[in-house]
Amino acid sequence: MNSPDRMQHQRVLRISCPDRPGIVHAVTGVLAGAGANITESQQFGNADSEHFFLRLQFSGGPSSEDLARALRQVEAEFGMDVALDTVGRPVRTIIMVSKAGHCLNDLLYRQGAGQLPIEVAAVVGNHPDLAPLAEFYGVDFVHVPVTEGTKAEAERRITGLVESLNVELVVLARYMQILSPELCRRLHGRVINIHHSFLPSFKGAKPYHQAHARGVKLIGATAHYVTPDLDEGPIIEQDVARVTHQFRTSDLVSLGQEIEARTLSHAVRWHAEGRVLLDGDRTVVFR
Amino acid sequence: MNSPDRMQHQRVLRISCPDRPGIVHAVTGVLAGAGANITESQQFGNADSEHFFLRLQFSGGPSSEDLARALRQVEAEFGMDVALDTVGRPVRTIIMVSKAGHCLNDLLYRQGAGQLPIEVAAVVGNHPDLAPLAEFYGVDFVHVPVTEGTKAEAERRITGLVESLNVELVVLARYMQILSPELCRRLHGRVINIHHSFLPSFKGAKPYHQAHARGVKLIGATAHYVTPDLDEGPIIEQDVARVTHQFRTSDLVSLGQEIEARTLSHAVRWHAEGRVLLDGDRTVVFR
Amino acid sequence: MNSPDRMQHQRVLRISCPDRPGIVHAVTGVLAGAGANITESQQFGNADSEHFFLRLQFSGGPSSEDLARALRQVEAEFGMDVALDTVGRPVRTIIMVSKAGHCLNDLLYRQGAGQLPIEVAAVVGNHPDLAPLAEFYGVDFVHVPVTEGTKAEAERRITGLVESLNVELVVLARYMQILSPELCRRLHGRVINIHHSFLPSFKGAKPYHQAHARGVKLIGATAHYVTPDLDEGPIIEQDVARVTHQFRTSDLVSLGQEIEARTLSHAVRWHAEGRVLLDGDRTVVFR
Amino acid sequence: MNSPDRMQHQRVLRISCPDRPGIVHAVTGVLAGAGANITESQQFGNADSEHFFLRLQFSGGPSSEDLARALRQVEAEFGMDVALDTVGRPVRTIIMVSKAGHCLNDLLYRQGAGQLPIEVAAVVGNHPDLAPLAEFYGVDFVHVPVTEGTKAEAERRITGLVESLNVELVVLARYMQILSPELCRRLHGRVINIHHSFLPSFKGAKPYHQAHARGVKLIGATAHYVTPDLDEGPIIEQDVARVTHQFRTSDLVSLGQEIEARTLSHAVRWHAEGRVLLDGDRTVVFR
Incomplete structure (x- = not known):
């Protein structure tokens, strides 16, 4: 603190x-x-x-x-x-997004309020939807579309941005693309992802659909470092909220976004404050 | 749901x-x-x-x-x-603010994301600081300064806005002014406030300072209907988070803002969905 | 309630x-x-x-x-x-145990305190360790040892007890044996198990060891109806608690027992009050 | 840990x-x-x-x-x-009780399971109800009735027990009598009480009735060191659970007992492990 x-x-x-x-x-x-x-x-x-x-x-x-x-x-x-x-030196950060803005909104608001010691060098989106939000906070938005044919080219652009902008931290704020194993390795311990489930439950795609089908009574989110093994990287933070049989999948998504946003923001803050140390497949978090 | x-x-x-x-x-x-x-x-x-x-x-x-x-x-x-x-009809709402934007940001984001069935007729601030945030979401910002001498005039302007804009709900999103008993009575059951403590603990001013002095191990926030008795209105929702002896007052404020924002947004959503019924000094919340 | x-x-x-x-x-x-x-x-x-x-x-x-x-x-x-x-009619119940007494202790205490509408027809253990605890509460303890060679015989004895004692509910209170698919089917919707993880994470054996190895930041417990698919039955209740990198596996076990006991007691109470209805692989819990 | x-x-x-x-x-x-x-x-x-x-x-x-x-x-x-x-040296402890056994049961169970480094020198009750529970765990039960006329005599007996049994810690496990200011001062930092509310809310008598009347959405419990100022001593641990409008006072009591038991046991454990240091009116808890 x-x-x-x-x-x-x-x-x-x-x-x-x-x-x-x-x-x-x-x-x-x-x-x-x-x-x-x-x-x-x-x-x-x-x-x-x-x-x-x-x-x-x-x-x-x-x-x-x-x-x-x-x-x-x-x-x-x-x-x-x-x-x-x-202490407090802003960490040079790129935030990567797709269409959902809840995590980006939370990160940028907290950064602007002085609660997150990061300096957002750019927001990178594979869709253009969140450009206005980035611009409202005075942050450059870079549109890097990803299709099957352009995936390698997109990764080169991302790598180029990381280098040219002196980026120390990459935050995947519900970025719906998978980084290549090479990029994961190159940025080891410097890429934080938010997975929309309480890992290791519901790895992979559509975790809220999986959670609904399984009938769990709590849903969660997990912020973790990215490794080549999808959804297997060292966990930084997790949080949960209670749900009932009445929640449809869309209700889980809505409540889940709230958990995702705060879980990711906490993890980014602790990382930026130098409170997270890698211990093999685990993390030490000095809060 | x-x-x-x-x-x-x-x-x-x-x-x-x-x-x-x-x-x-x-x-x-x-x-x-x-x-x-x-x-x-x-x-x-x-x-x-x-x-x-x-x-x-x-x-x-x-x-x-x-x-x-x-x-x-x-x-x-x-x-x-x-x-x-x-069901889903947007409730005509005024959001009242001072300088802190965390609750306003959360309400406007959720409204824009289709998760909050309200229609924000205006954001009213006794300070101009949050005008840009309102404008980003395309909402009119009305600056109604309040000084000792202009308090009655300010209340008349607020009442005028409520009437001219057909407002059904007034949300006090960390609005740092006290409404007059008359206005509280006139808008009974239609004004929701967020108090930055776990009521009835730490009523009144500077609750995080009080919480720090008392050495509590959890802090909280309370969304409640406003009545002429300050901080005594029917409670709609409360939430808490764990703290330790390491938290200074400023740390409590920072974590508390996160609790305040989600607690208020939940209360506003349930009110707007017609899930909150007044039962004397208490509420029935059909979630 | x-x-x-x-x-x-x-x-x-x-x-x-x-x-x-x-x-x-x-x-x-x-x-x-x-x-x-x-x-x-x-x-x-x-x-x-x-x-x-x-x-x-x-x-x-x-x-x-x-x-x-x-x-x-x-x-x-x-x-x-x-x-x-x-309402309130005590449900005829058998509690099955091995050596760990935390769940049995919680169930018997609550039953004795009038907070659990069950009537414990017997405690059945594959080890004799918990006989004194059962006896303190005036409940018969039946020792049914299970070895590879006697598993079928043990199941027959359990089935016999269920029938002769008019048992409506079987609670597996950290019973470390797997019921046969036949018995699971015969008692469908009438056997509640506590699994010492937040399912579907860490199915199978030694979930706290798995949780430690994965470095999760919350651990949990799951009360569910037993089906022939191990750890896949409909979930009645789940709960979690926060842990840190400092927790060794034995610390997870100790904290986990607290979560297990209350999660199981809640599930048994709701079942006994007729609040849990089966909805395919899920449950409807009318709290 | x-x-x-x-x-x-x-x-x-x-x-x-x-x-x-x-x-x-x-x-x-x-x-x-x-x-x-x-x-x-x-x-x-x-x-x-x-x-x-x-x-x-x-x-x-x-x-x-x-x-x-x-x-x-x-x-x-x-x-x-x-x-x-x-480390691990059992702390000589007296547990004081009245009629409600949930906290005593939890403490004695955990002590017996090796999860609580205390040695229970005696259970002291102003009512005889919990003698059998103490005896089951092999602990002496001392009945010290308290009436208006015998209060001073009762305090002398308690003080005598503390001295003759070399007691280091006194745990008020829902003991429904108030210790005299002299005894509080003499045992400063060595008496832990569980108050059945989330202090400073609902001090004094019948906190669950107060909580019901106020319509709170969470109830809690507070373990604190006892000082001459009733319910004002340094807080060691607090916990809460969610309730709804459906909970009657008796339901709050039932759920609250669960929170009380675990909150007190945690506080006693941390105290016995030397993790709690007094910092004026606050505590430092090194978990």
């Missing part, structure tokens, strides 16, 4: 490495020695994989270059992956 | 009266005799007040005038309040 | 039949003509299957025999399945 | 002190120097009060006496409150 005032002039340090004694002491020693004051700290040791995860926020201290240099020794000693960033 | 296709050519009949044997049989008899086919039916007998509530949806049958005439005898016999309407 | 005082001297009528105009009028006409006063009524028309479901509670009226006779004409006219019972 | 195997041979260190740079580094330095391996760590800095809270679990290291000695210097330097304990 970060209110804007706390986020000013703070930095976030994320570390993962094999678990062993002394990690926290070593890292906090570097920070204390550099005059930094830790304001938030979370850690997790996965006892199965014996891997350790740490997220620290701190104020004060030297420049990030100097701090990176100061961390180099412990980094080597413990075999750490280290990431250092400024 | 109503999917669009079910709502076409259907009507809704709402009845409340003192409870006694034979009501349902009498009403369904009139409908069956008129060739109407009931598609949805809910009823509730309040054992304390001995009052009975009924909501019926039906297809087929004669014109509403003829049906009203056919119902007249049972209406008199049982002392019924009867309301007959077309 | 039924408080004890309301349930005295009330009866419940459950009807299902092909949907067509006039059903409610016809049934309420018989009841009104017989001097019965309807106190609760719920109905549902499945638009896909065009099947209609009705549950009525009423006070007053003639004997159940006379009422059944009076209903015979509409029953034939509409092709109805009719069930008439006394 | 602690599975039994993780808890063996682990210790828990809890620290609170004025917030300033270097705390974590200093503490982890002592632990690392003593050969201890941190397995779980959580911290919180209250930015308003500028107070810092830390909870560490660790394996290995010297005896607790030696460790306490080793910590003495940082303890003095930072003005720390330090508490050191063995």
